[in-house]
Amino acid sequence: MAHTDRKQVPLEFEQPLQALAQQIENLEKQLADNPAIESDLARLHEQYDLLRRSLYSKLRPIDHLELARHKQRPYTRDYFERWDSEWIEMHGDRKGADDPAMVLGLLRIGGHKVVGIGTQKGRSLRDKQQCNFGMPQPEGYRKALRGIRHAEKFNLPIVTLIDTPGAYPGMAAEEHNQAEAIAVNLMELAGVTVPVVAVVTGEGGSGGALAIGVANRILMLEHSVYSVISPEGCASILWRSPDKVSEACQAMKMTAKELLQLGVVDEVIDEPLGGAHNDYDTVATNAKMGLIRHLDNLRNLNRSQLREDRQKKFRNIGAFYEPAAV
Amino acid sequence: MAHTDRKQVPLEFEQPLQALAQQIENLEKQLADNPAIESDLARLHEQYDLLRRSLYSKLRPIDHLELARHKQRPYTRDYFERWDSEWIEMHGDRKGADDPAMVLGLLRIGGHKVVGIGTQKGRSLRDKQQCNFGMPQPEGYRKALRGIRHAEKFNLPIVTLIDTPGAYPGMAAEEHNQAEAIAVNLMELAGVTVPVVAVVTGEGGSGGALAIGVANRILMLEHSVYSVISPEGCASILWRSPDKVSEACQAMKMTAKELLQLGVVDEVIDEPLGGAHNDYDTVATNAKMGLIRHLDNLRNLNRSQLREDRQKKFRNIGAFYEPAAV
Amino acid sequence: MDLKEWFANRKKAADNSQSKQPLTNEEYCALWTQCFHCRELLYTRDLRSNLFVCPKCQYHFRIGAVDRIEQLADPGCFQEMDADLSSADPLGFVDTDAYKNRQDEASRKSGLKEAVVCGTGKIRGRDAAIGIMDFGHFGGSMGSVVGEKVTRLVEHALKHSLPLIVISSSGGARMQEGILSLMQMAKTSSALKSFSDAGLLYISVLSEPTFGGVTASFAMLGDFIIAEPGARIGFAGRRVIEQTIKQKLPADFQTAEYLLNHGQVDMVIERAKLADALGALIDLHQPSAPPKHSDAKDKSKQKVAAQSTPTRA
Amino acid sequence: MDLKEWFANRKKAADNSQSKQPLTNEEYCALWTQCFHCRELLYTRDLRSNLFVCPKCQYHFRIGAVDRIEQLADPGCFQEMDADLSSADPLGFVDTDAYKNRQDEASRKSGLKEAVVCGTGKIRGRDAAIGIMDFGHFGGSMGSVVGEKVTRLVEHALKHSLPLIVISSSGGARMQEGILSLMQMAKTSSALKSFSDAGLLYISVLSEPTFGGVTASFAMLGDFIIAEPGARIGFAGRRVIEQTIKQKLPADFQTAEYLLNHGQVDMVIERAKLADALGALIDLHQPSAPPKHSDAKDKSKQKVAAQSTPTRA
């Protein structure tokens, strides 16, 4: 299932491509009557590719954000299906709810049997609504917790896929204590003695993302983002202006490359040119290769070392001044 | 707080006492005018006590049931307050609900610091409704589970008080998976490595009672009952007649003495003559003494022995035929 | 009695007892069965060959333990355990009839000694400890024997590091054994705690109907819970709830599908795919690399394997 | 700087910064404070001596870390730890003002280097590791320093087997430190996991207001959770929720009392009784008999005790 973006509504930064695409389309229509324009067409195609490459080589943070939120972006189920067509889904928190915004299952990734956990945004309008646009309820985090405990019990690695605007700011979510649901996941993920690898595939939104993000290794897709608050939230609080989203994106350092430089992220996974939505298979394979590399690598640690490795990783995150001891 | 039953609506089997009580009341009114009847009065008092003792020495199972359900019967909070006036209550399942039908707290019983867990029926009409007449919701069992895990973490003995018609047959209770809530408690209580002592203080109703009843020692108050189904339910299913409650009580062997004989219960705790509701302090003291005796005794076991002891107790319950091995 | 004989005996009894639904009558249903759901008249032999699933509406009929073993376990490999355990009458229970008589009648109707059949076998080539309840025997109710047999099965699975599969179908606890039947909930759950602590896999399969003390103990304690389509599953019965809350419940209340939507089961799967799913789940929970120091365990597994015939796969 | 000096300095700053509520103005409130809830005009000195609780309506004012230590810890025994940690500016963050400037302003207003004060002390005679957040410093937001100090406090408590008490008051994560501030949630929770696995007691106290990343990490992970009356506690802010769901929330939504009714906290207790409750809880979780082989631990506890003054009890 490959998607071509050219015919779709372009992202804001892709608008320069649109003029060219229009020209190409026009010429293509005339091609039958006038074979002479074939070379023109080839040149335009070349230009198009060049421009596209150029645009994608200098994306601004907000462009990454647009790509990360692209409505055709592959979601957790797209990856799980490609990694293991026979993956087995686990449902529910056993306490009254099965949150479709959190997907849980058992699958093989290469030679690794893993517990897969990932947020799900939903593709059709109905799916989107059911998945609450990728914002899990507390019950979703508790479903993930069931997966975490399942993995620990059966000594299965945990692979998490993160693509969520964050936890849902709703009344029931507060009533059902989403703060506790997130906090317990942070604590329990920190404590498991199996490998945990997280991949930010789209939006890594705040505590709702971190709730399945306490991992030995954190990977990010090339155009994914990860931040402490949504850029919109940041702009409206700090700039008191919703127009300043681009500035907020810039200031927060939320792109994969920046977070790699900050040492929070361990690897950036290539996306196909134009973004993951252009070629699901390729991005799924890239992510799979990255996961296998890290899972293979983590196999060298024993169970207590796996926990220590993870706890040490987070123990060392932070930047502050401390006067030298006297 | 001592209650005298004489002025209250009598239990069915106490009706013979009523005639005497009436005579006594009449004579007492005449006593000022006619001091000569003092000896008659004394004789009547004696007769009253004799008759009462006699009635209480040959109670039928359904009489015990009436006493166990007496609306003035002491409930969990009455015991906790008397055992430790400074007991500290713990609230809630941390997930959205605090079920008043399940009381949880930290308290001292003699020299033992314990986690106390007990069902609560409610005294006033409002309390009763809030406590759902002593029928916990799944959230109540999960609140108890928090107590169980708390006890295990801090190596505190668990004392449970059981007085419940059972789990609530409601729609939300099924939706929230009360079967799972009960099952998980059975499993977790079986696994803890701290002493667990249960006291059936009133009605021990079915799985809803057992959910806090998997204990190293099970004590029952003299007039309490404990059964696999309510006598009403049993009568309507097996006899297809709600009139056969007394027969069902008889057939199921649900009184403290019978369950002691069956080997399910470890000790029967004396109630004051006329039932626990006649003297809260005395019955609380009796129960306390029993608890301390068993808690002291269980202190001789180490943590893994405590678990083994409990698991073995339930492993051995059951009656069946098995041909000798060849 | 060898296995072949055992199956023959069981099947004979089973043919008399299986697939009874309210709308059928005994003589009639030997040949014909009316679908409980779509009312289609089905030739019983066809129904059986379709795993007792209505070919028209996919209604999943109740099936007995013997049929279930045939459907699920690789042929010829099921070894029953504790087959000779039978009920006592610890309370001398008599209601409108004596418990003893009711037991005899249950056995006559089901061809079984008790409401669960336990043993070891292979499912799609994987060794497993398997317990199968039979609603046709005393409403699948759990008394001392069911509790004891399930507990022994769990203990056997623990001892031999086998995955455990229990297919439940029960009306609840067996009242005629009073408190002893209630305590079987604790006994089985306690055994499962030790099993779980050993990191072994327990898959619980819920079939039509699963209620009461069975749901509230081992049936809900699976690491993975599967329900059969349309199966009714709950703690309290529908009628009791309606009487209590004084309102009608939704039609799909307490169905497998309702439970799936309410986060209580992992999967609803049609009967024809059950064995494959169980096999796949066992695989997914077995360590990728052979665990260290497991020679002893592997040997004991091989012993079981040697007794069984090749799988069909 | 000795303790006395420390307290004097802190108090000076505190007098300038504490008990500010929307309805007061800076000059005025030095002497007088209007109750945020009942609007009564209160003499600030009286308010302070009443633990910053309105004598008329029992409204619990926000209080700073220094006042809280004075109220809670036995006099003269609090030993601050890691006081010198201060914020870096890892992202070079600038919004309408630079993060660096905002930090300076926060310190000027609060008299604190950061939004949490950590140390050891005694509460009603019992040794404890104590962390106290101060909403007056940068809205109590958690950046790298708050995360690091809380983590170190947890590690210290673990090393010395001390009960841990954290009093939270926070608007959430500190956006100006970007992803690093988010990761402090994981860092503190991870430290608490090791602490919890050691069977040690953590009491979390939630005070007005506690939100966002602090609620969704260490604040909600207490073995026992206490909230102050009227304190607003939640994950998402009230306004954000109202905008999202497009309806008004109940007045008591996200208050301590609401949380108690919704099973999220164990206890709501007035400020005057907090120290007693903490002391009683520490007692109830200490082993009745001295645990075996604990000589080493007992000695390390004594060392801490030796540094502190006698308790008032």
Ligand SMILES: [Zn+2]
């Ligand atoms: Zn049909």
Ligand SMILES: [Zn+2]
């Ligand atoms: Zn006031």
